[in-house]
Amino acid sequence: SQQGEEDPQALSIQEGENATMNCSYKTSINNLQWYRQNSGRGLVHLILIRSNEREKHSGRLRVTLDTSKKSSSLLITASRAADTASYFCATENSGGSNYKLTFGKGTLLTVNP
């Protein structure tokens, strides 16, 4: 079953705007990761945030984690047309097998030039 659920399913913005995607999950986690997928291609890891962390930055990416609400958000600042892709959150659940990820259904981001 799906652990993470991204919201919105699709997002369309103009170049230069910020994009925010949300992920909710159901069970306790060790970490939460965000991946990017260009159309029909393999996923690429973007950022990992551990359960004891609340915020992480990497370049134009900012990820927050609220374990009390079982939710995370991915913010892409100053978006570019090249950011157009699907974005997936994935959780490594605690209490189960480590190093196994459960993916959400993804958010399709379109950045218009």
Add this chain to the structure above:
Amino acid sequence: DADVTQTPRNRITKTGKRIMLECSQTKGHDRMYWYRQDPGLGLRLIYYSFDVKDINKGEISDGYSVSRQAQAKFSLSLESAIPNQTALYFCATSGGGETQYFGPGTRLLVL
């Protein structure tokens, strides 16, 4: 050269046929995974292996089998393909950390 390769990249087969999808990696990782992706459903784990002698079923293993021939190779077989196995299949690896590295995918169509 790509670190994680998958062959074939595209495959069309008929119902009832046996097919094998292959994955090779040059990253030296012990952990390897097979996922399938269907439109609107994200990725679902089929099988995973934490070393050559370790094979584990994932969320949707029925109708699939795997073989870990070596640290670098992990194959996925469909013993008797059916149309609802039409999907995009991904192999992934991970090493010392939790991050997974994905291959380019195999697009499979079962007629």
